[in-house]
Amino acid sequence: MSPVVTLDRVTKSYGELVALDEVTLAFPRGRFVAVMGPSGSGKSTMLHCAAALDPPTSGSVLIGEVDVSGLSETRRTQLRRKHMGFVFQSYNLLPAITVEDNITLPLRLAGVRPDRDWLGELVDRVGLRGRLRHRPAELSGGQQQRVAIVRALAARPDVVFADEPTGALDLRSAGQVLDLLRELVDELGQTVVMVTHDPAAAARAHDTLVMADGKVIEVLDAPTPEDLAVRLTRLTGEPVA
Ligand code: ADP
């Protein structure tokens, strides 16, 4: 089976600054991949390019077998809506509408009728059945992030990209969100790519990419948190939290 997303010599520059430097990578289906590295190493830029949110300066990005690098913004948006889900550190829920409406909004914007059975299954899985009519502010941070995960999965995307999804959560809620992401991979065959600062979070993934200076410098197969902490300390010269 072809990879979900492939980056082929992808470079992203902002003026003189090279945020992503000729990165070649493939994200296989059904894997949970963590992306680590010091602040400013290009993790978010890589995620945005892989997710077709940002066009690369050079190189190609393939969604399945479709090269999206040369496509118009409109066409890229269509492909992104169909194939990609996103989870952000700050949840990005709309405060004025209910949990249920937050979950279905992207589908409605895309003119797609929500699949009620699928949404019901997701809502039960994340334990939010009783919260659908609440507004986001009435939920804990962990619950809000679980709403964002359901929203990301609503259109049955090929891949979910998560940029520091546990960065704003306490330890216990972070653990629940990570368990949920892992469960989606193991039980639903979902592909998840997650940027994280936390070696314990990365240890829940199958593979870990380590980035530095806009390049992927290591691909590790199921590293332990201790191993990751040592590698990151070597990169930054500081112990990681
Ligand atoms: P990370 O997520 O690993 O912390 P980023 O991908 O956000 O790193 O950033 C990589 C580099 O690109 C940094 O030096 C950052 O300042 C720069 N950068 C990111 N986005 C922009 C932008 N929109 N304009 C200018 N520079 C940017």
Ligand code: MG
């Ligand atoms: Mg970032």
